[in-house]
Amino acid sequence: MTSHDDDRATRPWTQEPVRDPAISLRDVSIRRGGRTIWSDGTFDIPAGTVTAIVGTNGAGKTTLMKAELGLIPIAGGTMKVLGRAPGQMNAEIGYVPQTYVSEIDSSLTAEQSVLLGLTGTRFGIHPVTRKQKERAREAMDFIGIGQFAKYRLADLSGGQRQRVAIAQALVADPKLLMLDEPLANLDLASQRATVHILAKLNRELGMTIQVVAHDLNMLLPILTGAVYLLDGHPHYAPLNQVLDSDLLTHLYGTDVQVVTTPQGDMFVTPSLDRPAGSEVDVHRPDEVAEFHRHGHGLVGHGHMHQLIGLRRGGEDGADDGADGSAGANADGGANAGNDGKDGAR
Amino acid sequence: MSSFTYDPDWISTLGASFMTRAFVAGLCIAVAAGVVGYFTIARQSTFAAHALAHIGLPGATGAVLLGLPVSLGMGVFALGGALVIAALGKRASQREIATGTVLAFATGLGLYFARMSSSASQQFQSILFGSILTVTPDQIRGFVIFDVVLLAVFAIVYRPLLFSSLDEQVAQAKGVPVGVMNVVYMAILAGVITIAVPAVGTLLIFALVITPAATANIVTASPLRAMIVSTVLCLLAIWGGLVLATMFPAPPSFAIVTLSTLFWAIAKLVDYLRRK
Numbered sequence: 001m002t003s004h005d006d007d008r009a010t011r012p013w014t015q016e017p018v019r020d021p022a023i024s025l026r027d028v029s030i031r032r033g034g035r036t037i038w039s040d041g042t043f044d045i046p047a048g049t050v051t052a053i054v055g056t057n058g059a060g061k062t063t064l065m066k067a068e069l070g071l072i073p074i075a076g077g078t079m080k081v082l083g084r085a086p087g088q089m090n091a092e093i094g095y096v097p098q099t100y101v102s103e104i105d106s107s108l109t110a111e112q113s114v115l116l117g118l119t120g121t122r123f124g125i126h127p128v129t130r131k132q133k134e135r136a137r138e139a140m141d142f143i144g145i146g147q148f149a150k151y152r153l154a155d156l157s158g159g160q161r162q163r164v165a166i167a168q169a170l171v172a173d174p175k176l177l178m179l180d181e182p183l184a185n186l187d188l189a190s191q192r193a194t195v196h197i198l199a200k201l202n203r204e205l206g207m208t209i210q211v212v213a214h215d216l217n218m219l220l221p222i223l224t225g226a227v228y229l230l231d232g233h234p235h236y237a238p239l240n241q242v243l244d245s246d247l248l249t250h251l252y253g254t255d256v257q258v259v260t261t262p263q264g265d266m267f268v269t270p271s272l273d274r275p276a277g278s279e280v281d282v283h284r285p286d287e288v289a290e291f292h293r294h295g296h297g298l299v300g301h302g303h304m305h306q307l308i309g310l311r312r313g314g315e316d317g318a319d320d321g322a323d324g325s326a327g328a329n330a331d332g333g334a335n336a337g338n339d340g341k342d343g344a345r
Numbered sequence: 346m347s348s349f350t351y352d353p354d355w356i357s358t359l360g361a362s363f364m365t366r367a368f369v370a371g372l373c374i375a376v377a378a379g380v381v382g383y384f385t386i387a388r389q390s391t392f393a394a395h396a397l398a399h400i401g402l403p404g405a406t407g408a409v410l411l412g413l414p415v416s417l418g419m420g421v422f423a424l425g426g427a428l429v430i431a432a433l434g435k436r437a438s439q440r441e442i443a444t445g446t447v448l449a450f451a452t453g454l455g456l457y458f459a460r461m462s463s464s465a466s467q468q469f470q471s472i473l474f475g476s477i478l479t480v481t482p483d484q485i486r487g488f489v490i491f492d493v494v495l496l497a498v499f500a501i502v503y504r505p506l507l508f509s510s511l512d513e514q515v516a517q518a519k520g521v522p523v524g525v526m527n528v529v530y531m532a533i534l535a536g537v538i539t540i541a542v543p544a545v546g547t548l549l550i551f552a553l554v555i556t557p558a559a560t561a562n563i564v565t566a567s568p569l570r571a572m573i574v575s576t577v578l579c580l581l582a583i584w585g586g587l588v589l590a591t592m593f594p595a596p597p598s599f600a601i602v603t604l605s606t607l608f609w610a611i612a613k614l615v616d617y618l619r620r621k
Contacts, residue, residue, distance in 0.1 A: 007561040071516045090518055097514040107562045107571045108511060120508030121519050125500050152566045168515070 020083050022047040022176050022208040023068060025234070028077035029251025030060065030067055037063050038229060041077065043236030047175075050202050050209045050222050052237075055229030061212045063229070064234060065178050068210075069095060082175060089176075094169025096162070104154045109148040110164045111136055117168035126210045139171040140164075143197055166197060177201060183219070191218050198222060302325040355592040363478050364587065367597070370480045371583035373488035374553070377495055377577025378536040382558025383568060384530060387510040391555045392441055393430055396448040396539050398547040400426035402455030405472045405542070409465040410458055415472060416484065426451075427535035431528045453567050475546035475598040477587070481581050488540050495533060502529055507568060527594040544583060545598045552602040553579060563612040577606050 021044035037060040045051050053061045066072040070087020082089040094117075114136040115128055139144045142185035145163045153161055162182060169177060182198075183191045199222040201207045213219055215227065247295065276316040358364065385394050401423035408418025426447075459469035471479070498508075507514040509526040517523045538550060545553050561575035586601030 071517060078600070090520060095515055095518040105389075105559070105562055106511065106568070107381065107565045108568055109566050112567060113511070116508045116512065117515075117519075119504050120512075120516060121521050122504050123501055126504065150566070165515075168512075172519075177532070 020047065021045055021080075022049070022082060023210070024080040025142055026078045028067070028079050029075045030063055030072065030074070031075040032063070032250075036075070036232070037233055038232045039076075041079075041234040043227065043234065045208070045210070045225070045227070045236060047208050048202070048206050049224035050211070052211050052213045052215055052216055052219050052223055052226040053229065053234075054216060054226055059229035060234075062227055064181055064229070065095075065180060065212055068178070069093065074215045091172065092175045094172065094174035094177040096165045096169050096177070096182060098180045098184065104161075105224065106154075108153050109149065110140065110145065110151050110153060110156065110167075113153055113164050114167045114171050117171040119260065135170055136167075138168040142200075143167045143170065144193070156219075157190070159186050159193065162186065162190070162194065163197065166194075170201070174207065176210065178210045181214060182211060184214060195219060195222060204315075348443035348560070350594060352594050354590060355588075358591050359588065363480075364591070365479045366480050366482065366485055367587055368584060369485055370477060370488060370544065371587065372580060373485070373492050374541050375576050375580035375583060376492050377488075378541055378579050379557060379561075379574075380495065380499060380572050381534055381537045382554050382579075383561070383572045383574050384506065384510050385534065385555060386558050386562060387507070387568075388530065390534075391551070392444055394425060394534055394538065394554055395551045396444045396451075397423050397430075397535055398542060398550040399448045399455070399540065400451045401535075401538060402472065402547050403451055403458050405547075406465045406584065408456045409468050410462050415468065416487065416539055419427045419472075420535065421541055422451075423535035423538050424532060427531035428528065431531040471546070472542065473546045473548050474596065475542065475544050475549065477544045477583070477597050477601075480543055484543065491536055491540055495536065498529065498533065506530060510578050545601055549598055549602045552605045553582070556605045557582065560605075560609045560612045563616050564607075578605070582608065 023045040026042055028041035030037045030041075041064075046126055053064055055061050063072060067074050068081050069090060070085070072142050074086070079086050081087075082092055111133075115132060117129060117139075118132050118135065119293075120128060124143055137146065137149065138253040143166055145160060145167060148156060148160060148164070150228065153164065156164065166177075166179070166182075177198075179198075182194050186194065195218050198209055198211070198219075202209050211219060216223070223239050225236060228235045228237065352358065385391055404420070404422025404425075405415045405420035406418075407422075408415055411418075419557040430444075455472075456469070459465045459472075505516065505521045506526050506529065509521050509523045510518070510530070513523055516526075537554060541550055541553050557578035558571065558575040560578055561571040565571045565574050582601050582605040585604050586597055588597075589595070589604070590597040590600040
């Protein structure tokens with residue numbers, strides 16, 4: 001977008017370089033098989049942030065990600081990913097689809113899988129160099145799977161295989177990391193490990209991260225903002241506006257409960273099956289939003305607040321990511337004002 | 346009815362020229378099958394591989410009908426089928442019901458063509474079950490040329506093909522032309538099936554192209570090693586099968602398939618016991 005280039009050109013004195021948004025959409029619409037999946041997508045996702053893409057099944061979350069990768073054409077509007085048309089900067093993008101859940105019959109070690117992230121696009125005979133092996137090893141150590149390098153993928157758990165897939169994306173040094181449902185089908189410990197890795201990638205490498213998610217619960221501690229796919233339109237909101245009453249109402253269309261547990265307050269949508277003898281404190285969405293705007297900040301706070309998506313809440317999962325999220329949120333906050341307008345519309 | 350016998354002259358039989366040709370053909374087939382088998386499993390297209398052999402069947406019997414070489418008809422039909430499956434995308438090769446239906450129809454059509462002439466009828470059984478002992482010097486020349494081309498193509502496309510076979514979505518995002526890779530792979534598969542049919546026939550081909558690769562996947566940890574082990578296992582099955590079928594007169598296809606299955610069963614059992 002030219003306006004962003006102008007920003008950079010006219011403000012050379014600022015200490016922090018004004019970064020172009022990692023992803024920028026203007027009036028984007030997507031059609032598949034004659035049907036409009038979603039339209040009027042206008043938002044910027046700031047660089048260096050962690051963004052969730054949320055929405056119900058079939059709302060077009062994965063479609064958005066694939067459009068950003070240039071794998072699906074856009075029907076209208078303009079989209080820029082890392083400053084260029086979709087698909088042109090894919091060498092700078094790490095993509096982790098949801099394939100790690102499928103069974104693997106082939107013999108392939110974790111290290112070889114990671115190496116494909118470096119060598120997999122090259123035609124001709126290219127023996128793997130020592131430098132490439134070192135990079136693969138670094139990526140695996142960063143993700144915490146160095147000890148599995150020589151293991152066969154088939155012998156790893158789903159969570160471990162997913163970390164191998166993240167290492168494969170990481171080995172090519174991406175600026176932007178896209179993950180499709182990284183927490184689905186993982187046990188709690190693996191979910192926490194994944195969230196911790198994402199926080200680390202964002203905090204230590206400054207990587208922009210985009211996550212398609214079913215459930216914000218686990219990700220909330222590290223999120224900077226979210227893209228909501230509602231009513232056939234994507235909206236972006238920075239996290240401090242995620243808990244806006246309009247948005248909550250929009251998202252759930254129902255009352256929101258606040259349940260006090262030993263881990264802190266949590267948001268849950270009302271359950272038909274309430275545990276016997278539990279104390280349930282029911283609030284309307286706008287009230288809940290009020291608590292959060294005034295009562296306690298979401299981040300850097302002893303308590304933990306979770307926004308429950310489509311699942312029953314009450315699980316732990318913030319301590320690992322909490323310190324990381326403070327940095328991420330400070331980063332996102334700088335850009336928040338501008339983007340919020342787009343998102344709230 | 347003949348029962349289980351032992352032929353004491355088996356060593357002299359092994360020295361016959363048709364045996365030499367069978368051994369050389371076995372080597373060519375093992376190289377081709379060993380390499381392509383790994384990719385077939387990685388792409389989860391094993392059923393499509395099985396079906397391609399059957400799609401080739403009417404081509405083979407139809408060629409006999411027209412007085413053309415069996416391998417030519419087989420190859421043309423298998424390649425046509427492969428390109429149609431490739432055009433439908435990788436997902437299509439995993440569609441079992443559509444594949445199975447086409448497989449059954451093609452087999453029926455093969456039978457129909459076979460019954461239209463007496464010479465086709467005579468060859469029908471050898472197309473279905475293979476006749477490695479009747480391989481001609483011309484066929485062997487074709488096999489060798491195919492193997493050379495196959496290895497050259499694999500040397501060029503190895504990594505992108507491996508990437509797209511194991512991780513198609515990521516490979517596509519990274520710029521691997523996955524559509525082209527799919528066509529290349531399916532064309533190679535059609536070729537491998539065409540040269541493997543003379544050994545074990547269309548019905549038993551799974552045991553020669555897929556089973557050794559599956560065994561290799563159990564006992565190795567890397568793709569290249571799996572392909573080498575798969576080739577060796579395939580070779581052991583064919584050569585061992587030829588020797589066994591000579592010692593104890595039996596159809597070579599039966600002995601070959603039995604050995605291949607035995608290797609796989611042993612690997613499975615050992616793997617199971619080791620994990621326990």
